[in-house]
């Protein structure tokens with residue numbers, strides 16, 4: 118009976134909130150239902166998804182990885198429920214389930230594909246009992262919420278060990294030493310994905326340089342992205358594991374497009390991938406998604422061709438044209454992400470115009486100190502930069518200390534005005550590079566949609 | 580003229596943009612046409628601390644603190660003697676804790692500090708997080724962002740850096756933040772600390788010159804428009820935004 122009420126109330130709430138257009142309508146109903154009927158998730162996980170649940174967690178790449186998995190499963194003809202329109206906290210996931218549920222509980226899905234906030238794994242994994250859990254990577258992100266990286270890792274892996282699903286498969290990024298150091302503590306089948314060899318490496322901030330097992334310095338050859346790389350400890354022997362799914366022969370062209378080869382352990386054939394997604398980091402996302410889909414017995418050929426047809430996930434990296442100018446939005450949620458975005462932009466050797474938007478809302482992380490960990494020094498001195506958002510002045514100051522002449526930096530807190538100013542500064546036929554934090558990206562997109570500059574159909578997530 | 584900054588254990592103790600303090604010092608030294616050398620001190624090195632004109636140690640995870648504990652203790656007497664002579668030191672968060680007497684961590688173990696000043700830290704259950712404003716009798720208003728669970732208590736004869744206007748500070752109860760002892764500043768303020776509080780950056784530069792060359796100096800004045808803008812934005816944010824305690 119309680120369940121019945123919970124669902125009815127939830128459905129009414131979601132409809133009402135949508136109707137009056139109050140704040141996206143995802144968190145509040147879930148929050149209430151959580152109170153009325155706390156077991157709702159475990160009840161659904163066993164009755165609602167006939168083929169199982171897939172959980173994706175980690176700092177970066179959750180949305181891209183889970184949307185790739187969802188997309189390809191749907192293209193294959195499966196019925197998939199995901200939480201793209203909701204938040205990745207328990208209440209958001211409850212909301213997305215409730216919205217799609219019939220009271221009779223007869224409507225079923227094949228798969229549930231959920232991206233789950235790192236700290237929320239503690240609550241969600243023992244309730245959802247997923248068949249597959251993916252851990253993408255662990256970077257410092259919104260540290261004011263989680264405290265420390267070590268703590269985040271132990272939360273996730275304790276949660277994995279509390280999974281009651283005996284068939285569970287755990288898919289880990291083998292290039293992340295912190296994640297791999299926990300692999301031995303897991304009682305489940307483990308698969309590793311990652312990047313084998315590449316000429317590409319970034320000098321960016323590094324979160325972890327020391328061996329997670331013995332605390333001595335790790336040797337990287339090479340290091341690709343933050344602390345992700347091929348590593349070994351000369352003292353205790355800890356090293357990159359053998360990959361079950363691995364990317365190599367990576368090429369990044371001048372127009373940012375990617376090419377790489379994907380190898381499956383024990384399988385002689387390799388797959389050449391030419392994705393529409395760009396940016397080095399998407400190699401991790403694609404390889405991670407590939408690992409999951411392959412483990413679900415989807416044919417590699419089908420995965421490859423569908424990946425090659427998949428367009429951008431909104432906001433992460435988005436390109437459009439307006440007023441005769443190309444506009445590229447590159448979302449950065451943490452120092453490593455921002456550093457990588459600066460590298461991507463630097464493929465363009467012309468004089469560049471930037472719009473950098475820094476907010477300090479909860480979704481961005483309320484502490485903006487991390488901007489000093491980002492090598493803004495790599496932005497060329499003659500660039501024109503508009504600094505915007507709630508903490509536009511902090512960003513402007515950071516740029517001044519990165520030796521950008523102050524006459525090239527304009528501070529405009531209001532995002533719409535900053536957008537038009539930066540567009541004015543961009544010459545016809547050239548590109549405007551927009552680097553926002555999360556809530557800034559949402560705010561900007563909302564404005565661009567309102568002004569018909571981009572179409573709402575590109576929207577995947579509210 | 581040259582100023583050498585010893586940047587202690589940057590690969591282990593560099594949380595929350597603490598490197599911004601090094602960047603701020605370096606730029607404001609160089610903008611005065613003074614040479615600035617950053618000496619990164621890592622584990623296993625045998626640094627000659629008499630070569631340092633400014634010492635900097637940032638924040639770190641408990642793990643980082645445990646790794647450097649022994650090493651730092653091996654330099655204890657040398658660093659303490661130089662501090663008595665006026666060596667300017669900036670210690671943030673975990674670095675601040677390690678220069679005190681001890682730090683009792685959440686798992687009950689004790690990390691020993693080098694006892695450069697009379698202060699000690701005990702891990703607390705809740706993290707004290709948020710924008711913070713303090714008022715210092717020496718430097719005036721200071722803004723930053725705090726994020727710590729350790730609670731630091733000061734001995735009787737030690738003065739805090741300032742009193743809390745908004746935020747938690749040393750321990751969330753006695754209304755004090757940080758310490759100012761000789762030319763040492765210890766504080767929980769990230770943000771990072773120096774870029775927006777540029778008068779303190781300049782104070783460090785002056786103290787370093789006095790310490791090395793035995794005489795005061797009038798620093799070339801700089802255009803601080805951007806610094807002041809960021810200061811006021813942070814101050815406004817601290818007043819309107821909520822602090823968290825989780």
Ligand SMILES: [Zn+2]
Nearest residue numbers: 328331350353
């Ligand atoms: Zn080791």
